[in-house]
Amino acid sequence: MKKQLLKKLSGFIVTVLMLSGSANAQIVYTDVNPDTTIANRIYYLDLNNDGTTDDSIRLFVSRPYIGECRGSKVSIFAINGNTVSGSTYPLAMNIKDTISSALTWSASGDLRYIRSGDPTSCPNDTLGYWTNAKDYYLGLKLIVGTYTYYGWLRMQITVDPLYASGIIKDYAYNSIPNQPILAGQTSVTGITENISASSISLYPNPATNYLTITLQGDNKKAEVTIMDITGKIFYSTTENETQELKINTKDFAEGVYLVQVKSEDFMATKKLVVKK
Numbered sequence: 001m002k003k004q005l006l007k008k009l010s011g012f013i014v015t016v017l018m019l020s021g022s023a024n025a026q027i028v029y030t031d032v033n034p035d036t037t038i039a040n041r042i043y044y045l046d047l048n049n050d051g052t053t054d055d056s057i058r059l060f061v062s063r064p065y066i067g068e069c070r071g072s073k074v075s076i077f078a079i080n081g082n083t084v085s086g087s088t089y090p091l092a093m094n095i096k097d098t099i100s101s102a103l104t105w106s107a108s109g110d111l112r113y114i115r116s117g118d119p120t121s122c123p124n125d126t127l128g129y130w131t132n133a134k135d136y137y138l139g140l141k142l143i144v145g146t147y148t149y150y151g152w153l154r155m156q157i158t159v160d161p162l163y164a165s166g167i168i169k170d171y172a173y174n175s176i177p178n179q180p181i182l183a184g185q186t187s188v189t190g191i192t193e194n195i196s197a198s199s200i201s202l203y204p205n206p207a208t209n210y211l212t213i214t215l216q217g218d219n220k221k222a223e224v225t226i227m228d229i230t231g232k233i234f235y236s237t238t239e240n241e242t243q244e245l246k247i248n249t250k251d252f253a254e255g256v257y258l259v260q261v262k263s264e265d266f267m268a269t270k271k272l273v274v275k276k
Contacts, residue, residue, distance in 0.1 A: 026174060026175055026176055026179075027172055027173070027174055027175070027181065027185055027186060027187050028172060028173055028174075028175050029170070029171075029172040029186040029187065030170060030171055030172065031169075031170045032168050032169055032170055032171070035156075035167050035168065035169050036167065036168045037165055037166070037167050038061050038165060038166050038167075038168070061073075061074050061164050061165060061166055069115050069116070069117040069121075069122035070115070070116060070117055070161045070162060071113070071114045071115035071116060071117075071125075071161045072114060072159055072160070072161065072162065072163060072164035073110050073111075073112060073113035073114065073128075073159060073164060074110070074111045074112050074113075074130065074157050074159055074164050074165075074166055075108065075109065075110045075111065075113075076090055076108060076109055076110075076111060076138070077107070077108045078106075078107045078108060081143040082107075082140075082141065082142045082143055083105035083106055083107055083141045084105065084106060084107075084109070084138055084139060084140060084141070085099065085103045085104070085105060085138065085139030085140075085141070086103075086104060086105075086106055086109055086129075086139075087104050087106045087109065088106070088109050088110070089109055089110060089111075089127060089128045089129050090106065090109045090110075090111055090128075090129070090130075090138060091103070091129060091138070091139065092111075092129040092130045092131075092136035092137075092138075093136060093137040093138065093139055093152070093183045094136070094137070094183065095135070095137065095182075095183050095184040096182050096183060096184060096185075097137065097139075097182065097183045098180055098181075098182060098183075099137075099139040099140070099141075099150045099151070099152055099180060099181050099182070099183060100150060100180035100181075101141075101148075101178075101180075103139060103141075105141050109128075110127060110128045111128050111129075111130040111138075111157055111166075112127070112128040112129075112130040112131065112157050112159040112164070113125060113126070113127040113128050113159070114126050114127075114159050114160060114161050115161070116161045130155075130157040130159075134156045135154060135156070135169075136154070136155065136157070137152045137153065137154050137155075137183035137184060138152065138153045138154075138155060139151075139152055139183070140152060140153060140171075140173065142173070146223075146262075147177040147178070148177060148178055149173050149174060149175070149177060150173065150174050150179065150180055150181045151171065151172055151173030151174065151181060152171060152172055152173075152181060152183045152184065152185075153168070153170075153171040154169045154170050154171065154183075154184070155167060155168055155169060156169065172185060172186055176258060176269065177258075177260060177269065178260075178267060178269060179269070199215065199216050199261070199268045200213060200214065200215055200216070200259070200261050200268045200270055201213070201214045201216075202259060202270055202272055205272055205273060206273040206274060206275040207249045207252075207272060207273070207274050207275075208249070208250075208274070208275060208276065209248070209249060209250045210246060210247065210248055210249055210250075211246070211247045211249050211272065212244060212245070212246050212247075213244070213245045213246075213247065213259065213261070214243060214244050215242070215243045215244070215245075215261065215263070216243075220240065220241060220263075220264060221238065221239070221240050221263065221264065222238070222239050222240075222242065222245075222261055222262065222263045223236075223237075223238050223261070223262040223263075224236070224237050224238075224239065224245060224259070224260070224261050225259075225260045225261075226247070226257050226258070226259050226260075226272065227257065227258050227260070228255065228256070228257055228258070234252060234257065235247060249274055252274045253274070254274055254275055254276045255273075255274060256271060256272070256273055256274075257271070257272040257273075257274060258270070258271060258272070259271075259272050
């Protein structure tokens with residue numbers, strides 16, 4: 001179910017406070033209603049609608065500059081380990097494009113840049129992939145502690161030598177760490193385990209009073225975290241030189257959990273069901 005952006009924002013930032021999403025949703029989706037237009041300023045976005053902005057990703061729409069050269073641009077800046085899809089020029093992704101670790105990621109870049117003037121003193125530049133784009137998607141890679149999340153932002157970008165603006169339309173992220181999301185994806189059925197899930201085994205599953213986790217390979221060090229699907233952590237440990245771990249689940253409430261294991265060789269996430 002869509003969340004509505006109820007407040008008028010004065011700038012744009014993609015917050016890293018991502019773990020407060022719906023307990024029943026893997027994809028947390030927000031429709032910016034009405035669409036918000038920005039021009040001649042930095043724009044901040046509160047991704048999880050908690051009323052708090054966070055310094056992680058900024059969209060900057062420049063003021064037109066006049067003189068020997070005239071022009072304008074829309075740029076993206078990511079800090080604190082967060083990145084956007086693309087390199088010097090962020091990708092203008094199409095609906096259903098996959099946003100995952102397979103993409104190239106960058107901390108900054110120009111979505112669209114136009115400069116023109118006297119060719120003897122000012123080169124004519126038209127750069128970037130966002131060519132007056134109405135429904136392109138920007139891939140987002142956000143870091144929360146030791147976890148990585150993927151999401152998208154849909155925008156309309158208009159840039160000419162005398163004017164630049166952007167319209168923020170909607171956005172979403174996958175609330176399960178390290179899981180991809182499709183551009184434009186707003187919901188999903190069930191929980192998708194990642195490609196490394198075969199590296200761990202859980203039994204019994206469903207579990208009642210105990211859980212055994214077995215790890216494949218020679219794991220000198222393994223970090224094990226059990227969380228619910230909102231990201232709330234119920235158990236966390238770091239084990240050395242082990243291939244099997246027994247966990248008491250007697251005090252776990254009935255429901256669905258995610259077991260994430262990190263080692264030097266792999267990172268895996270697998271679904272756990274607890275029944276009483």
